[in-house]
Amino acid sequence: MCGIVGFTGRENALPILIKGLYSLEYRGYDSAGVAAFTKDGLRVVKARGRIANLEEKIKEEGGDMYCTCGIGHTRWATHGEPSDRNSHPHLGGKGKVAVVHNGIIENYKELRERLEAHGYEFKSETDTETVAHLVDYLHTGKQEDLAKTVLQAVQRLRGSYALGVVSMDNTQEIVAARRGNPLVIGIGEGENMIASDITAIINRTKRYIILDDNEVAIVRPDSVVVMNEFGDTVEKEIMTVTWDMSAAEKGGYQHFMLKEIMEQPKAVADTVKPRIKNDAVVFEDNGLTDERLREIEHIHIIGCGSALHAGMVGKRVIEAMCRIRCTAEVASEFRYENPIIGKKDMCIVISQSGETADTLAAMRLAKQAGAFTIAIVNVVSSTIAREADGVLYTWAGPEISVATTKAYSAQLSALYLISVKIARVRGLISIGDERALCAELQRLPECIEQTLKCQSDMQRIATLYANRSSVFFLGRGLDYAAALEASLKLKEISYIHSEAYAAGELKHGTISLIEEGTLVVALATQPALFEKTVSNIREVVARGASVVLVTTDDFTGDESVCQHIVRLPKCLYEFSASLSIIPMQLLAYYIAVERNCDVDKPRNLAKSVTVE
Incomplete structure (x- = not known):
């Protein structure tokens, strides 16, 4: 839920980190902080509340905060109340190591007790401080390679994490690690970044790689090296952001939410029109073959919040149009109900971010039971998109407001497309009916425009x-x-x-x-x-x-x-x-x-x- 950002390069990192944090503030805004390598050593400034409070505190404390490498964090509180002391980054040991973290370390109490027995003093209530001390403990004189230290540390962690770690041993290096929480690495010219979301890097570069679970990356100004859990180097595909920075800006509107409400005609059009060809719904390269759709016995639609509500609409449309037994279920409940899943079932998982923890866990359970999984997500190459058997992207563009609007409308459109396709494949509607339904779907953006x-x-x-x-x-x-x-x-x-x-x-x-x-x-x-x-x-x-x-x-x-x-x-x-x-x-x-x-x-x- 939190947002992390890191920068290493030749320019002053501080304004880049602050700007990155502002772009990630929708991920959490209980507190914020930065850790930077300055002429005075590894310096940490953090404050409760919004990022503006952090900026003000940096000004109040004064001093030269110029740095070319640093990490930042904006927090959504899980362990410990929102406060200055619970804010990230957290320092390990005597302040040689700093860590920012998104996720939950489930065995932090056990680790904390062991570290306290070794003389470590904890200043916060967070699970993250445990990681900082653990890295410091393992990062002995015999082990000067921070990446290998982090690799050893994460193997001792249970739970989920996206980590950014820096050490005084190399003031131009950030080590990143990921399991269960999103993390991207921005590839620049003479500079590189880490972030929870592309929105934090796009004003610097459009080139990025996605860190996979259990991987650790060494990020320096002129290089990025990624290792797997065994310490072997991994070749990663460099991807390119296809949308412009203006898509993540307010564009003259008072709030992102209003802007995104007004963008719904385009979001629906971009989701629907590429999938209608010759007056028929066409799905390409996502596993939704006619044969598979004819054999479906039960459709499970899984989501949280607005995604679940879209699924509830989809359930009614699918049952009415396709006459297939369909259920819409809360992702956080699905995996604990010992659900009945058949080999010919299809599981539609819906998530704007493609990283929703409960939805991802439910999808994995459905896959293990033998169901075919199809993801409706808005973020390309997100975890759910990569792990599902097939994916239908909702081309809504970046959605910044916490309350979803255009992503929800795009999700509905994707469900309508699935409904029409299944109904036609199973012979419940004629070619003429499909043509008429496709015409209605293509008219939806205009109807939304009128409704606005x-x-x-x-x-x-x-x-x-x-x-x-x-x-x-x-x-x-x-x-x-x-x-x-x-x-x-x-x-x-x-x-x-x-x-x-x-x-x-x-x-x-x-x-x-x-x-x-x-x-x-x-x-x-x-x-x-x-x-x-x-x-x-x-x-x-x-x-x-x-x-x-x-x-x-x-x-x-x-x-x-x-x-x-x-x-x-x-x-x-x-x-x-x-x-x-x-x-x-x-x-x-x-x-x-x-x-x-x-x-x-x-x-x-x-x-x-x-x-x-």
């Missing part, structure tokens, strides 16, 4: 209800799945308590919470369920609720029961979740702005959840 025109209406509604302490979202069928995502968007960025309910369940207990002035948002995009949903709306109105109805252009129900109605452009009802979520994202965004919340970096959250 509700922006000013949602801003106005937000000003009326931003002071509510509790909000309820209602829907049936696909609308219930969409309501879950709408509720999550509101609560995660505005801190308003919100719940989503299948509309028919409201009267089975929850309606007791409805009182005068309670805001209820009702989604009604399924024509066969219009009347049922209106009945549920009447039930809450009778108890004093204010209602916002999100529905379609052809809604024929009684509009008088609602204070506000938001109409969506005409769209095939199977794909309606791609439109109904747009006003919900805007509502959440403008309520959060009205409440002066930090929209892009909501408290306690991080973009990529790489720990269990």
Whole structure:
């Protein structure tokens, strides 16, 4: 969840590290720190809170912080409260070694006890300080090679890690190691970097390599050497970033979230259009062959948070269109439920980052059981993408705001493509039906563009209800799945308590919470369920609720029961979740702005959840 960055080269490293930390702040922002080789030795400065606090502390402490090699960290707290002393980097021994870490060391207590027995004193509550002391302990006079020391150290660790380690023995060298957490190495000219994410290196270089599990890298200004767990040198493919730095900048918008909401037409178009050829869905080189799709007996869709909600929409569309038994399951629960997985099952794993720890573990379990795994991810060559049997990339581009918007919409599109393909292969739709469905999919970006025109209406509604302490979202069928995502968007960025309910369940207990002035948002995009949903709306109105109805252009129900109605452009009802979520994202965004919340970096959250 945390973000790490390192630089070694000829320029002053400090401003490069700070800029890199700002680009990684969405991964965690409880505290931040840097370790740098200065004329005064290995110097560490760290501070609780945002990176701006770290910058201020560096100025206050004064002194010459010029350096050409250093490491930095922005933290999402796991072990120990957010504080200066728990901030990274952590020093080992007498300050000769510094370490930054993303992940969790599961056996840190055992290691800590052993190191304390050898005279090491701990200044923090973190698991990471254990790594720093362990490296120092192993890095004796007989072992001057820091990389080999780190290799010995990580073999004693249980858990997950991405590490950046520096030592006074070589002030131009960073040693990086990885197991279970992402780490990339930026390849420059006379300089090289390490980082948790490409966004931290792209303003310096577009060339990078991905460190694999159990590998250790020696990073110097003019060279990068990667070793496997046996100490053998490994040749790594140098990759190139295909998107421009402007994709990771606000581009004139007040927040990344609003920019990314407005980018959804392009994200969906880029995901859908390359996979429709001659009016048919075409999957190339990802294992989704017609033969395999015909033999599927059960589809497991696995995800966390918004990815799970996309999966819940996908489940309903797949079952309706393909008549295959399909389940959408919480990744963190799936692996502990002793799931029933057959050899002819397919497991669709959904993750924006491709590094989500619970989702990755669930996918590995499904693979071990013999299921075919297909990943829907947004990050090329991420761990899930590389380990899955096949991958469907969502070409949404970098998503910086912690609350996902465009990646979620792209995930829905990928699931629609899978649905249409399976239905056609299994003979449940004709060539003409497939042609019509493909036309609807290609029209989705235009429909989303039209839906975005509700922006000013949602801003106005937000000003009326931003002071509510509790909000309820209602829907049936696909609308219930969409309501879950709408509720999550509101609560995660505005801190308003919100719940989503299948509309028919409201009267089975929850309606007791409805009182005068309670805001209820009702989604009604399924024509066969219009009347049922209106009945549920009447039930809450009778108890004093204010209602916002999100529905379609052809809604024929009684509009008088609602204070506000938001109409969506005409769209095939199977794909309606791609439109109904747009006003919900805007509502959440403008309520959060009205409440002066930090929209892009909501408290306690991080973009990529790489720990269990």
